[in-house]
Amino acid sequence: MKLSRQTTLRSQATVTGVGVHSGLPVSLTIGPAPVDTGYTFIRMGLDGADREVHATADAVIATEFATVLGDREGPLVSTAEHVLAALRGMGVDNATIEIDGPEVPIMDGSAAAFVAAVDQAGIVTQSAARRVLQVLKPVQVAIGDCFGEFRPFAGGFRAEVEIDFANPLIGRQSYCFDLSAESFRREISRARTFGCMNDVARLWSAGFALGASFENSVVFDETRLLNTEGLRFRDECVRHKVLDVVGDLALAGLPILGAYRSVRGGHKLNHAALTALLSDRSAWRVVESETARRSRTVAEVGSATVGGLIAPAYGPDVS
Structure with a gap:
C-alpha cells in the first residue's frame, strides 16, 4: 500500500481585510510548520507578546457568532473557520497562521482569498506519512431540531449537509460533497456567508x-436577493454551510476518514458532534x-417545507 505524506506550505503568504464584527483592519499570514503540528494560530502583539493556540476542538470557547478559539486567559481569534477550511480543503496538513487582530479577516465572505494565499505560498510534501482520523462507528448528536452524525466511510471525507429556511429564496437545499483539493476549489471555496x-x-x-457589507455577504430580504451581482451558485447557501463544516471539522487535528451528516446545523452543532466523536475513544482510530482517491460531488436543491430563522454566519448561529 502506497502511503501519502504530510504537507505544509513552501513559504508565507499574507492577506489583509477587515474583521466582520469590529470593521477594523486585520492582517493574516499563513506559513510553514513542522510535521505532526497541525494548525497553530499565533496572535501577534497581544498585550506586548505573542500567544499561540492550536486549532483543536478543545480550544473552542464560543460558537454562537462564529468559531472562536482561545485559552484560559480568554479568546484569541474568532471566525477561524474560513481559513481552516481553505487549509484542510487544499490538503495542507501543517501550517502556522499569524494574525494581528481578534478576527480572521472576512474578505469576500468565502474561503477564496485564503485558497489564493495557499496557491501563492505553494504546497510542499514532508517526510512523514499522513495520518488520518478514521471513524469506526456512528456517533450522533441532536440540538433541538438540528442533527449531526458521523459514520464510517472508506472513500475519504464526505459531508452531507441539509438546510431548511422559511425564506423562500433559500428554502430547502442539500449538498453531498466528497472532499478533494480540486472539488473544494471548484465547488465550495467561493461560496459566501449569507443572512437576512x-x-x-x-x-x-x-x-x-x-x-x-454586500461585498462580503449574501443578503436577502423577504422577497429578493439584495446583492446586485447575484449568486455565485444557485445553491450558494448550502455550499457555504459545507465550507463551514470543512473548517469546523478541521479542529479534529487530523483529516477525517468518514462521513458527516448535518441537518439544520451550524458551528454549534459541528463542534458538538466533533466533541462527541472525540470523546468516544471506541468510535475512531488514527x-x-x-x-487520496478520486472524489465526486453531487448536489440537489429543493424548496422550503418548514419554518426557521435564517442567521448570517456573522450572527448567532441558529440554522
Whole structure:
C-alpha cells in the first residue's frame, strides 16, 4: 500500500481585510510548520507578546457568532473557520497562521482569498506519512431540531449537509460533497456567508457585524436577493454551510476518514458532534493514509417545507 505524506506550505503568504464584527483592519499570514503540528494560530502583539493556540476542538470557547478559539486567559481569534477550511480543503496538513487582530479577516465572505494565499505560498510534501482520523462507528448528536452524525466511510471525507429556511429564496437545499483539493476549489471555496437584512440590522444596532457589507455577504430580504451581482451558485447557501463544516471539522487535528451528516446545523452543532466523536475513544482510530482517491460531488436543491430563522454566519448561529 502506497502511503501519502504530510504537507505544509513552501513559504508565507499574507492577506489583509477587515474583521466582520469590529470593521477594523486585520492582517493574516499563513506559513510553514513542522510535521505532526497541525494548525497553530499565533496572535501577534497581544498585550506586548505573542500567544499561540492550536486549532483543536478543545480550544473552542464560543460558537454562537462564529468559531472562536482561545485559552484560559480568554479568546484569541474568532471566525477561524474560513481559513481552516481553505487549509484542510487544499490538503495542507501543517501550517502556522499569524494574525494581528481578534478576527480572521472576512474578505469576500468565502474561503477564496485564503485558497489564493495557499496557491501563492505553494504546497510542499514532508517526510512523514499522513495520518488520518478514521471513524469506526456512528456517533450522533441532536440540538433541538438540528442533527449531526458521523459514520464510517472508506472513500475519504464526505459531508452531507441539509438546510431548511422559511425564506423562500433559500428554502430547502442539500449538498453531498466528497472532499478533494480540486472539488473544494471548484465547488465550495467561493461560496459566501449569507443572512437576512433584518438580522444584519439588529446586529448593527447591537454593535456587531460592523464590517459586514454586500461585498462580503449574501443578503436577502423577504422577497429578493439584495446583492446586485447575484449568486455565485444557485445553491450558494448550502455550499457555504459545507465550507463551514470543512473548517469546523478541521479542529479534529487530523483529516477525517468518514462521513458527516448535518441537518439544520451550524458551528454549534459541528463542534458538538466533533466533541462527541472525540470523546468516544471506541468510535475512531488514527491510521496512516492511503494515497487520496478520486472524489465526486453531487448536489440537489429543493424548496422550503418548514419554518426557521435564517442567521448570517456573522450572527448567532441558529440554522
